[in-house]
Amino acid sequence: MLIQPSQADVRRFFCGVYAKARTTATLEPMEMLVSQWIDEHPEYHAELADLDAALSRMHQADPHRENPFLHLSMHLSISEQCSIDQPRGIRQAVELLTHRLNSLHDAHHRAMECLGRMVHESQLSGRMPDGAAYIDCVQRHATQD
Structure with a gap:
């Protein structure tokens, strides 16, 4: 359920x-x-x-103000994704990004950009979220200079 x-x-x-x-x-x-x-x-x-x-x-949506509930929900989602490695490969991608940035918190913020993009593109296209594109995005952040 x-x-x-x-x-x-x-x-x-x-x-x-x-x-x-x-x-x-x-x-x-x-x-x-x-x-x-x-x-x-x-x-x-x-x-x-x-x-x-x-x-x-x-x-009362304010485009100039971050939504703390959405932000914290995304942290929680990424934590859960990593704990069960779903989509497959997210745990390793976030771990590599954490190592590169020397901060789990900062790694989550980068992963949030990718997660948000994946959800947005899914909504625009009317298709299921593209987990592979999400992982690729997080991996790109992990290998950028």
């Missing part, structure tokens, strides 16, 4: 993890991973601290 959370569900989850991580409550494994990515982005903490505001701004 495929789980498809709503935009509000995603915001509640990330805000809930942020709140829970600020207490002594025990985090579930997925929450620990999310919390680590949240810690990497202190610029999002104020927004994550206010669920009501996050929910009220849900449909």
